[in-house]
Amino acid sequence: MDKFLTFTIVGLTLAAIYAIIASGLVLTYTTTGIFNFAHGAAGMLAAFTYWQFRFVWGWPTPLALVVVLLVLGPLFGVLLETVIMRGLEGTTDTVKLVVSISLLLFMIALAQLIWAPGISRPLPGFLAGNKPINLGATTITWHQAITIGVAIAVAIGLRLVLTRARIGIAMRAAVDDRSLTTLNGAKPNLVSMLAWAMGTSLAALGGILIAPGPGLEAASLSLLIVSAYAAAVFGRLRSLPLTFLGAIVIGLVEGYLAGYLPQNQYLTGMRIASPAIILFIVLLVLPNPRLRGRMTRSREYFPTPTLAGAIGFAITVVIGAVMLATTLSDPDLITYGRVFPIGIVALSLVPLVGFAGQISLCQLSFAGIGAIVMAHLGAGGDPIALVWAVLIAAAVGAVVALPALRLSGIYLALGTAAFAVILDRWLFNLPVLSVFGLFDINLFANGSVSVDAIELFGRSFDDPGTQMIISAVTFALVALLVIWIRRGRLGRRLLAMKDSEAACATLGLNLIWTKLSVFALSAGIAGLGGALYATQLTSIQPGNFELVQSLQLFAITVVGGIGAVGGALFAALSLYAFLPLLVTLWPSSVRWVGLLPGGAGIGLGRNPNGAVHDVREGFLPLLAARAVLAAMCVAVAGAYVLRLTNVIDNWAFVVLLILFPVIATIAAGLSKPRAVEAAAGNDEEIRDVPLEWRGIDRPWTKADLEQLDRYLGLKEMELHDVR
Amino acid sequence: MTSADDKASLSVQGVTVRFGGNIALDDVTLAANPGCVTGLIGPNGAGKTTLFNVITGLLAPNAGIVTMNDRDMTKLGPTRRARLGLARTFQRLELFSLLSVRENIRVAADIRKGWSRDKDNPAEAVEKIIDRIGLRDVADARVDSLPTGQCRLVELGRCLATKPQVLLLDEPASGQDETETAQFAVLLRELAAEGMAVVLVEHDVRLVMDVCHTVNVLDFGRIIAVGTPEQIQQDPAVLAAYLGSTAP
Structure with a gap:
């Protein structure tokens, strides 16, 4: 009985924190329609800031709390609302998600920049020195009591504000109809600002209360938010009372699991992953939403790729890889070789997000599954393991997507993120699992697994150069596959579904089946990328396939242009070639280079067509001017020969490689201004x-x-x- | 699969829909027979589109049943209903804006090809439909570059590609000029003559009176009159609803 009470208190304390964080999330989501993935990260920053004030600068606790919760928190919320979120009204779910995910990445990087990771920063709970309060059968620490008390106060406070105060009523009105609220004299901008101020302050409160438990670590604190998401999903992201109920359920489950789960190496991870598992179960039982027509008109436009363009793209990629493979040193090849396998994982997003408008935040998890399959079934270099990697990742993808598919949109994003968390925190860390003594399931064998290089026709492709070429050729082939899909029946159907699910259903399309097949296809492609990634890494561990990396890849692929294969290449090149190159050229940049992906997502996520679209437009005159194009190819080939014969070094070669296309484009623009117009042709009316x-x-x-x-x-x- | 003699007829019986405290549809009963154009008119907000949503399965009614070919469809989802031969257009256009006219219709034809045992070539079927709705000139244009009147024709073409037995048209003539409306009337009569049951929601009273065999009048969620166009034009309740006169 004592034990039961003790863990009830543990559970209720967690519940209180989840409720505080989740209510802030619901508040901002309902008033502005933006699901803030960075909500937990705001709490994380607050916890770090509080720690800095209280324990580094030695401020008294009340002062530190007041400054963080009542000054910095609200100010930060207002800043987010006015500078970033306000511009997102009327954009697609994907764009909103990319911006808030990028914000999360940026805030984690910022925290790591200010508070270098790896240093122990103890943060004791409130009144930690005092003796726990004796409740007879059990005791409760002051921190626990304060946490539960604060949550009750927050619940009562929110209730009063939303039902009694004028601004609270305006807040609820803004949820129903923003423009109508304006017509009735309310100020929706003020309402949004207030919602974000309150929401961020609640996140800060939750962050400070929870941080003493897991400790001050930027990424894991930010992703604790998944537990709060799960609570909010209980209330369908709208109802505060149901959100509190959800928080209690999740907190108690986690508390009792901590107390009663057998202490063995298989199940400890399950406790940490339990909120994500509960999130999945809740998604399963949520009622079907009503099929509605188009809500917002998207501004995106991805032109149908031409056959010639597709082949040109594929050949360019392969030639580029061959040049790299023959000029770079082995260590460099290992660094930059990641571009193509990760590029394949990014390609998996193009049909799913770009064509079908579905969201997945766990593509690296599917890649991880592909990698595991490759490690185990591909032992000895059996290339058939690649096929298994695709099939098994696709099957897992289908199973994961099923509960969330009928809900789509933000729920699909949450479901896939939860899946990534379950893998990260539990399944990928499992030791060897024996199933009824029949066979063993071995994932990462509680650490890392080695992967053999692919062997074909008795030849082992184990040198980094050959591996890079294999990956590049596979990337090119998958890109062609994606383009072929886009030009064919499935591509049309997916684009149609993205535009209007209601119209597709009334035309007789089975939406679930269609979504399921594209999800499986996408997971399969990610699995293939993961398998190749594994052969290149030669030894894989769970850390290679974490949620944060999926988020980063997703955000940067959208920045590049999620509707075209070029966007995938852009993402892989930016993250796995440009960033390492930057650090090589400018070693001190290693401190702040982590801010770039998040920053790019925040800034560029709003251009719905992506950066690649603009790049392509820029190159159009060059493609039209055949003579200049041919000259450029000859020049590049010449530079390549000079490099191979060691007349010039790598740096000079790279500079020439960048210089030639730029010069050629300028030359094409100067020599044939007519060609520009001809190439622009269809755009004339728009321009x-x-x-x-x-x-x-x-x-x-x-x-x-x-x-x-x-x-x-x-x-x-x-x-x-x-x- | 289907021969010419078992064409569907649509029947709506006692359908009631409440949105919170508002009654959007109140015990609505309506029938559409094969070979006929059945009109459904009424002022804005009368519940016409809501009724279409109930018939196509996008909205579950609080009470009432919807049958086609004497088969109760009330519990079926929109996809199943579509495959039983039901098609509709949308008042607020639901075109696939990233695709061309031809591709929009092709998506529908491919969907039918995917589940039916038709031997038809979808590409050929699409070309026939393009000619039939008269959009040959703009077949390769993206639909969001087209004027509303033509967009409505694309939606119609998309429906035709599913070879429906019951066709629900939600204000198909709004945005069309007089010539287009006249051509459209001819097309509607042809479709009905082929045995289709057409339900037409329309504000263009001349078109309704011109092509409909039966007209239902909906006002504040209730059917207030049913009859031939001539009868409807003289019905006092209808005149009251439309003109606001205080007839009994």
């Missing part, structure tokens, strides 16, 4: 002055009249003659 300004900003032409007629549905030119 023109907007219709309503024609006749004002430039003379009115007959073509404009025809266009106006077309838009208005007027057919007869006689109409104008009469007038």
Whole structure:
């Protein structure tokens, strides 16, 4: 009985913290429609800041608390709202998600920049020196009592604010209809700012209360948020009372698991992963949402790739890889060789997110599964293991997606993130598992596993150069596959589904089946990437396939352009070539280089077409000017020969490789301005002055009249003659 | 699979839908027969689109049943209903904006090809439909560059590619000019003559009176009149609903 009470108190303390964090999350989500993945990270930053004030600078506890909770927290919330979140109104779910995920990455990197990781920073709970309060059968620490008391106060406070205060009622009104609220005299911007101020402050409170438990570690504290997400999902991200109930359920389950779960190496991870598991179960029982038509019109436009363009892309990738493989040293090849396998994982996002509009935050987890399959079934270099990697990752992908698919959108993101957490914290850390003594399931064997190089026709591809070429060729082939899908029946169907699920369903499309197949396809591609990644790493561990890396890859692929294969290459090159190169050239940048992916996502995630689209537009004149293009190819080939014969070194070669296309593009632009126009062709109308300004900003032409007629549905030119 | 003599007829019986305290549809009963165009008119907010949502399975009614071919569909999802031969257009267009006119229709044709045992070539079927709805000139244009009137035709074409037996059209003529509407009326009559049961929601009273065999009038969620166009035009309750006169 004592034990039961003790762990009830442990559970209720956790519940209190989850409730505080989750209520802040619900508050910002309902008032602004943005699900803030960085909510936990805000709490993490607050905990670090409090620690700095209280224990480094020696401020008294009340002062440190007041400054963090009532000054910095709200200010930070207002800053987030005005600078970043306000601009996201009317954008797609994917863009909102990328921005908040990037914010999470940025905040983790920021914390690691200010408070270098790896140093012990003890943060005692409140009144830790005092004797626990005696409750008869058991005791409760002051920190626990304060935590539970604060949660009750927060619950009562929120209730009062939302039902009694004028601003709280305006907040609830803004949830229902933002524009209508404006018409009725409320100020939605003020309401949003207040919601973000309150939400961030609650996150800060939760962060400070929880940090003494797991300790001050940036990434794990930020991702504790998954537990709070699970609580919020109980209330369908909208209801505060149900969110509190969810928090209690999750907190108690975690508490009792801590107390009663048999202490063995298989189940300890399960306790840590339990909120994610509960999140999954809740997703299973949530009722079906109503199929609705399009809510927001997306501004994105991904042109259908041409066959010639696709082949050109594939050949360029392979030639580039061959050049790298023959010029780089082995250590460099190992560093930069990751580009292509990770690029394949990024490619897996293109059909899923870019075409079908579904979200997955666990592509690296699927890659991890592929890697494990490769390590075990590919022992001795059996290439058939690649096929198994694809099939098993695809099957796991289908199983993972099933509960969340009917819900889609933000729930799919949460479900996949929860899956990544379950793998990260529990399954990937399992020791060898014997199933009824029949066979052993061995994942990472509680540490790391070695992977053999692929062997084909009696030849082992174990040198980094050959491995890079194999990965690059596979990348090119998968890119061609993705383009082929885009141009065919499945691609049309996925784009259609992204645009209007309601229309697809009423045309007889089985939405679940379609989503499931694209999810399995995507997981399979990620598994293939993971398997190749494993052969290149030669030894893999769970840390290679963590949630944070999935988040980073997702965000940067969207920045590059999630609707085109080029976006995937962009992501892989930025993360696994550009960043390491930057550190090599400028060693001191290693301190802040981690801020770049998050920063890029925050800044560029709003361009729905991605950076690659702009790059492609920039190269159009070059592609049209055949002579210049041919000259450039010859020049590149010449530089390559000079490098091979050691006339120039790697740095000079790289500089030339970058210089030639730039010069060629400029030359093409100068020599044939006509070519630009011809290439732009279809875009001419779009680039023109907007219709309503024609006749004002430039003379009115007959073509404009025809266009106006077309838009208005007027057919007869006689109409104008009469007038 | 289906021969010419077992064409569907749609029947809605006692359908009630409540949104919170509001009654959007109140005990609505309606029938659509094969070979006929059945009109459904009523002021804005009368519940016409809500009724279409109930019929297609996008919205579950609080009471009432929907049957097609005497088969109760009330519990079926939108996909199953579509495969039984039900198709609709949307008042707020639901086109696949990233695709061209041809691709929009092709998606629908491919969906049908995927589950039916039809031997037809979807690509050929699409070309026939493009000619039939008269959008040959803009077949390769992306749909969001088209004017609304043509977008509505694309939605119709998409429905036709599923070879429906019951076709629900939600304000198909809004955004069309007079010539287009006249051509559209001809097409509607043809479709009905082929045995399709067409339900037409439309504000263009001339079009409704011109092509409909039966007209149902919906007001504040209730069917207030059913009859031939001539009868409807003289019905006092209808005049009251539309003109606000205080007829009994």
